[in-house]
Amino acid sequence: MFRLAMDHGCETREHFLNDSAYRRALDNRKEQVQKILSVADVKIGGDREWDITVNNDAFYSRVLRHGSLGLGESYVDGWWDCPALDQLFSRILKAELDRNAPWDWRLALQWVLAAVFNRQDETAGKVRGRKTL
Numbered sequence: 001m002f003r004l005a006m007d008h009g010c011e012t013r014e015h016f017l018n019d020s021a022y023r024r025a026l027d028n029r030k031e032q033v034q035k036i037l038s039v040a041d042v043k044i045g046g047d048r049e050w051d052i053t054v055n056n057d058a059f060y061s062r063v064l065r066h067g068s069l070g071l072g073e074s075y076v077d078g079w080w081d082c083p084a085l086d087q088l089f090s091r092i093l094k095a096e097l098d099r100n101a102p103w104d105w106r107l108a109l110q111w112v113l114a115a116v117f118n119r120q121d122e123t124a125g126k127v128r129g130r131k132t133l
Contacts, residue, residue, distance in 0.1 A: 029060035040095035042088060049084035050091055056080070068098070 034044050043051045054060075056079035062070040074080060082088045 026057055026060065029064060030057075033060045033063050036097060036101045037092075039097055039100055040091040042091055050082065050087035052080050052082045052088065054080045 030044065037044065037052075041050075044054055045051070056074070056077075059074045059079040062074045062079070064070075066073070
């Protein structure tokens with residue numbers, strides 16, 4: 001019976017991940033990140049040395065919420081890879097993505113929502129910090 005419940009949970013999770021609303025949101029985030037990277041002539045899943053390969057779909061949300069910090073941290077976590085990091089970052093820096101990134105209302109809305117619903121606060125950060133020491 002326990003095995004059957006576990007199997008049902010996996011099916012429910014797979015159904016959620018394949019749900020059209022979830023998939024559309026993921027595709028939207030991927031499209032936004034690709035639009036930003038295209039300013040630097042970088043493609044997601046491209047075949048050039050400076051193109052990136054995404055290993056974890058959470059990469060898109062992280063980059064949109066945290067910008068360059070999210071890009072760096074997601075690389076360290078193994079969420080994406082690139083054969084030629086030097087060429088990738090040279091292109092990103094030359095394109096001045098921090099100043100020249102294309103803006104649209106969906107991206108601005110996502111940043112506002114991330115700021116409003118930020119689950120971290122000063123007190124929680126200190127408590128979590130003490131627990132890990």
